[in-house]
Amino acid sequence: MGVVFAHAEDQRLYLWERDAGEPVPLTPEPHTEAGLRYADFSLSSDGRSVLCVREEHGRARASGTDGGPGAQAPVGAPAGDEQTAGDHGTAVEAADTVAAAGAVSPVDTVGPADTVGPADTVGPVGGTEPVAVEPAGTDGAATAPVPDAPHRGRSGRGGDIRRSIVAVPLSGRGAQDPSVIRELASGADFYASPTESPDGGHLAYVRWNHPRMPWDGTELRVAPSQGTEYTLKGGVDESVLSPLWVNDSTLYLASDWPGWWNLYQAGLKGQAIALYPAEEEFHAPPWRLGHRSFQVLSSGLVVALHGLADMTPSLYDPETLDLTPIATDLTSWSQLDSDGESVVAIAASPTTPPCLVRLDPATGSIEVLRTSDLPGAGGDAGTADDAAPFRIPVPQAQTLPGRYGAPVHVNVYPPEGSGPAPFVIHAHGGPVSHSTKEYDLVKAYFTSRGIGVADVNYGGSTGYGRSYRKRIHKEWGVVDVEDAIGVARSLVDQGLADPDRLAVRGPSAGGLTALMALTADTFACGVSYYGVADLLGLAESTHDFESRFLDSLVGTLPGFTERYRERSPINRIDEIDVPVLLLQGTADPVVTPDQARTMAAALGERGVPHALVEFEGEGHGFRSAEARIRALETELAFYARVFDTDFGLGVRPLTLSTAPPERPRAAEPEPGPDAAPTQAGSLSANGSAGTEEALEREHQSG
Structure with a gap:
């Protein structure tokens, strides 16, 4: 028994067996730092290899893996790694190995980034691109792989990137001899969810190509051990996710063909059959590799997460077609995995921090394996410090009228106190992402001080079906902005918000929404966390995964250049007359620091009060x-x-400037214990810890 994982520091795969003193590398050391990256693991049918997505950067191309131009090893072929009983990781030991789900997170992405980071990180924003999946062909016909195809598209940093599906021997021979690592599929821009049928006769996986994102259109491909691979389901306008084998010839999968990600059953040929048609999501948006929302048990039953932005578990019986909810106080579930008998997941509620849980489907019992030691954990009250008690806010889910009466989903966190209050409208990152109702100390930080928060799942957010998601197609900077403004005005009409004390904030893509919203007359101020100010600049500097994302959000270049300029806050400075706070990291590779600096300089030229605070x-x-x-x-x-x-x-209020900055203002070092607070006071150890974790979750979602 052991665990296979990708190490953040060097991105190599390692096997750590239970009784071993240290992990053993399975993949070769790349010629360039972190030049070979691996994610989305599953165990081969014979238990001797781990199947995964490999991403090769520039000169780090793996050698000896393709056996010639376009060559592919057939599924079920020998691993080229003759194991003996004395080898490290024998066939028996390998068969019992658990392949850890190495999720590649969109850590350095414009979107969840709530979209990729080190392969062993849990969480959408920091230096590595998402290793994802997209289809090369979408006509349903078999297509031959294109050898050594770098990504095709516009990208300032995409460069020479190649992705494939590989089989890595668990014996460890691949660390010294890259030729024993078999390449099973290549030619598309992105790959995900490789899984081998129990008899080893078929490989199923998902792929897609630029300019599509995985929520736009993917292909489920099947590669038989004898014959030509083909597309089983999916295409340019259908997102197919997470295939799982039920037996040697049957797959379960998620598809949004009916307008929502529903569960389907598919054979090796023919039409797929809906298992439980419903106007709700049965899968989370595919920002990260390795994250599944359903699992098949050895009994044949299926544990599935479903709902809207927040999903909870139910047990599906394919014999009776019944979907039975599992009673739980935890309201936001994700990252489901299983050993065939029980399932594990990350779960939370508005008053319970995210925790690792084990669910026994037979009894419905839920065991908390690990939880966070945060203020208010397990209850609805906490203490930031001895002098400032606070309560964990419980959001009120509302559907408010937006553009032309279209519904807008929002979670409202009323502040402590009474009467119309100052309110902050929060626009999540993504923009094709969503906010949930899980425990969030950032919200508590404001509500406990008398400031309400409205977390807007504007048009384009995930969790509400494909048509709601597509509202933002070609309309980023318009629909999201109108929805944020509409929510603010609705809260004023309800008597909850003070119309003179409305603010808008957002990280990354949400920063663009916040800045564009300031061009109207609704908000008294706005805050941008490393927000997009220049869309043309973003198109040139962003990473490969999102390098063509703007094609669907704004339009293709160069044809829509003027639209890019019109939707960029940097070109709308003349319409901003209220104070602006810009918070920016100096090492941001996605939304580069020059965007915030140019924005601050332009605001200063007009005499608009502002502050640019950079974090070294x-x-x-x-x-x-x-x-x-x-x-x-x-x-x-x-x-x-x-x-x-x-x-x-x-x-003590922050000093704002009305002149162009001579140079960017750097964040000062943390004051010592005896120093007077210089900005907003200080937090005790309890308050700081909770705020840190909540902020990290927020930043990783956008």
Whole structure:
């Protein structure tokens, strides 16, 4: 028994067996740092290899894996790795090996980034691109792989990237001899979910190509051990995800063909059959590799997560066609995995921090394996410090009227206190992502100080079906902005929000929404966390996974150049007259620092009050505890300055400038224990820890 994992530091695969003193490398050391990356693991049918997606960068191309141009090893062929009983990782031991789901997270992405980072990170924003999947052909006919095809498209940093599906021997021979690592599929821009049938006769996987994103269109491909591979389901307008074998000739999968990601059953030929048609999602948006939302048990029953933005588990019986909810107080579930008898997942609720749980489908019992030691964990009250008690807010889900009466989904966190209150409208990153109702100390940080928060799942968000998701197609910077403004006005009409104390905030893609919303007359101020200010600049500098994302969000270049300019906040400065706070990392490779600097300079030229606070060494999403805490404190100080109140905590307002900055302002080091607070006061160890973790989750989602 052992675990296969990808190590963040060098991106190599390792096997750590239970009684071994240290892990053993399975893949070769690349010629360039982190030049070979692996993710989305599954065990081969014979238990001797791990199947995964490999991403090769530039000169780090793997050698000796293709046996010539376009060559492919047949499924079920010998691994080229003759194991003996004395080898490290014998066939018996390998058969019992558990391949860890190495999720590649969209850590350095414009979108969830709530979309890729080190392969062993749990969480959409920091230096590695998402290894994902897309189809090369979508006409349903068999297509031959294109050998050594780098990604095809416009990208400032995409460069020479090649992805494939490979079989890595568990014996460890691949670490010294790359030729024993078999390449099973190649030629498409992206791959995901490789899985081999129990008899080893067929390989199933998902693929897609630029300019599509995996929620736009993917192909489920099947490669028989004898014969030509073919497309079983999917295409340019159908997103197929997470195939799982039920037996040697039957797959379960998720498809949004009916407008929602529903579960389907497919044979090796013919039409797929819907298992439980419903207007709800049975799969999370595919921002990360290795994340599944359903699992097949050895009994044949299926544990499936389903719902809207927040999903909960149910047990599906393919014999009776019944879907039975599993009773639980945890309301936001994700990342399902199983050993065939029980399932494990990450789960949370508005008052329970994310925790690792084990679910016994037979009894419905849920065991918490690991939880967070955060304020309010397990309850609805916590303490930030001895002087400032606070309550974990429980959101109110509302559907409010947006553009032309279209519904807009929002989670409203009322502040403590009464009467019309200052409100912050939050626009999540993505933009094709969503916010959930799970435990969030960032919300508590504001609501406990009398500031309400409305978390808007604007048009384009996931979790509400394909048509809602496609509302933002070619309309980014319009639909999302109108929805944010519509929510703010609705809260005013309800008497919850003070019309003179409305703010809008957002990270990354949500930063563009926030800045564009300031061109209207609704908000008194706005906050951008490493937000997009220049769409043309983003198109040139972003990473490969999202290098053609803007084609669907805005339009193809160069034909829609003027639209890119029109939707860029940097070109709408003349319409912004309210204070702006820009928070930016100096090492951001996605939304580069020049965007925030140019924005600050332009605001200063017009005499608009603003502050640009840079965080040295931070990327797209602040990583250090110091940066995350200081950013939040700076934001609160900004609201105190604009709304002319200290929110009862003696916060000293942030100084705003009305002139172009001589140079970017760097965040100051954390003051010592005896130093007076310089911006928004200080947090105790309890408050800091909770805020750090909540901020990290927020930044990883956009």
